[in-house]
Amino acid sequence: MTARALISVPKTAMRGEIVEIRAMTAHPMETGYRTGLNGTNIPRNIIRRFACTYDGEEVFSADLFPAISANPFIAFTLIATTSGTIEFVWTDDDGKTQTASADITVT
Amino acid sequence: MSGSQPTHGYFRPMPRRQLLAAGIAGLVVISLPRRALSRPSLEEAIRIFTGGAEVLDGRVRLELPPLVENGNAVGVTVTAESPMTATDHVRRIGVFNEKNPEANVAVFHLGPRSGRAQVSTRIRLATSQTVVAVAEMSDGSFWSSRASAIVTLAACIEDLT
Numbered sequence: 226m227t228a229r230a231l232i233s234v235p236k237t238a239m240r241g242e243i244v245e246i247r248a249m250t251a252h253p254m255e256t257g258y259r260t261g262l263n264g265t266n267i268p269r270n271i272i273r274r275f276a277c278t279y280d281g282e283e284v285f286s287a288d289l290f291p292a293i294s295a296n297p298f299i300a301f302t303l304i305a306t307t308s309g310t311i312e313f314v315w316t317d318d319d320g321k322t323q324t325a326s327a328d329i330t331v332t
Numbered sequence: 333m334s335g336s337q338p339t340h341g342y343f344r345p346m347p348r349r350q351l352l353a354a355g356i357a358g359l360v361v362i363s364l365p366r367r368a369l370s371r372p373s374l375e376e377a378i379r380i381f382t383g384g385a386e387v388l389d390g391r392v393r394l395e396l397p398p399l400v401e402n403g404n405a406v407g408v409t410v411t412a413e414s415p416m417t418a419t420d421h422v423r424r425i426g427v428f429n430e431k432n433p434e435a436n437v438a439v440f441h442l443g444p445r446s447g448r449a450q451v452s453t454r455i456r457l458a459t460s461q462t463v464v465a466v467a468e469m470s471d472g473s474f475w476s477s478r479a480s481a482i483v484t485l486a487a488c489i490e491d492l493t
Contacts, residue, residue, distance in 0.1 A: 243447035256456070258433045284445040292429060292437040292456045294405040294487075300452040304445050 230325035232313055237330045238305035246277065246285075249298040250315050250323050256291035272297055274316045280309035305331045374428055377435035378466055381426045382474045387466060391475035392425075394465040398480070403457040403487035410440075412449035412467040412475065422449040424468040431461040456487035 233247040250272070257269025269291065276286040285301050303311070312326040372380070378387060395409040412422045421444045427437035440451045449467065457463075460483045466476040 256433070279445065282445075284443060286441040287451075287453075288439040288441075290434055290436040290438060292432050292434060294454040294456055298452075298454050299440075301440070301442070302446055302448040302450055304447040306445070 230313065230315070230323055232325050232327055234311050234327035234329055236328075237332060240305060240331050242305045243302050244305050244329070245300060245302050246311065247298070247300040248275070248277070248313050248325070249296055250325075251296055252315070252317070252323075254289075254291065254293055254295045254297060258291065270318055272315045272317045274314075275299055276314045276316075277301075277303075278312045278314075279303060280307055305329060307331055371433060372435050374430045374435055374462070374464060377428045378426070378464065378476070381424075381428070381439070381466060382468070385472070385474050387474040387476045389476060391469075392465055392467045392477040394427075394463065394477040394479045396463055396479040396481050398482065400457060400481045400483045402485045403459070403483040404485070405454045406457050406481065406483075407452065407454050408463065408465075409450065409452040410465040410467070410477075412469075414449045414467075414469065416442075416444055416446055416449055418444045419470065421446070421470045422467050423470055425449070425451055426466045426468075427453075427455070428464045428466070429455075429457065429461055430463070432456065432458045437463070457481060457483045458486050459483055 230250040235244050238244050252272050253270060255267055255270040259267045261267045271291055272289050274288055276283055284303055287299055289297060308329060308331045310326050310328050315323045391413045393411045400406050410425050414420060414422045422442050425440045428435050429437055437455050438453060442449060460481060462478050462480045464476055464478045466474055468474055
């Protein structure tokens with residue numbers, strides 16, 4: 226996957242503050258239920274799993290199904306505990322991954 | 333057409349056996365299993381998620397627009413009432429639909445580090461239907477909320493033309 230990921234993580238936060246994280250990646254999320262021009266089924270190709278790690282620990286994840294829109298967007302919250310890196314991983318049907326990361330400074 | 337007219341040509345009544353056969357053939361066509369209909373029902377999908385545990389109403393709020401113009405991207409937000417502490421938090425939030433080709437929409441895994449039990453995403457709706465969100469708390473209880481949407485442009489099963 227060479228898709229472009231778009232993430233929103235605040236650069237700074239107070240310790241204990243709840244911060245909103247938004248993550249989106251470019252992906253067709255082909256359902257496998259559609260028919261192409263020549264009448265054949267378009268094979269399924271979706272992102273199955275999204276995971277977010279904060280300072281190496283997984284703090285949020287999602288199992289996705291074909292009912293998630295193309296270019297899947299997920300927004301959630303995290304408690305700012307320590308300064309570190311927040312990493313995002315999207316895994317598709319073929320096991321290919323797309324990653325993104327952002328640094329957060331906690332004061 | 334009155335009974336006194338000669339019955340021939342276009343107006344010749346169909347023999348009863350033939351009519352019966354046509355009727356049965358029609359029924360068979362109507363009841364052909366379609367992919368979209370062979371999916372587990374909404375209740376079955378929730379039962380698989382909960383493992384058969386009782387699902388109570390409340391503590392969860394599912395926000396879904398009541399009228400959807402484009403079923404390809406419907407914004408949904410699920411919020412669960414929980415202090416989100418190490419001992420009392422939301423473990424999972426599952427979203428299920430009634431009439432898409434697959435009953436599952438997404439399962440979100442949360443924990444005490446989430447801070448708030450709130451998740452937003454964009455989903456596809458194949459037709460006007462009910463969507464259900466179920467939250468699993470750390471004490472093993474399940475709470476749910478449902479919302480209905482009317483969809484004018486369907487998603488998932490449309491053909492590329």
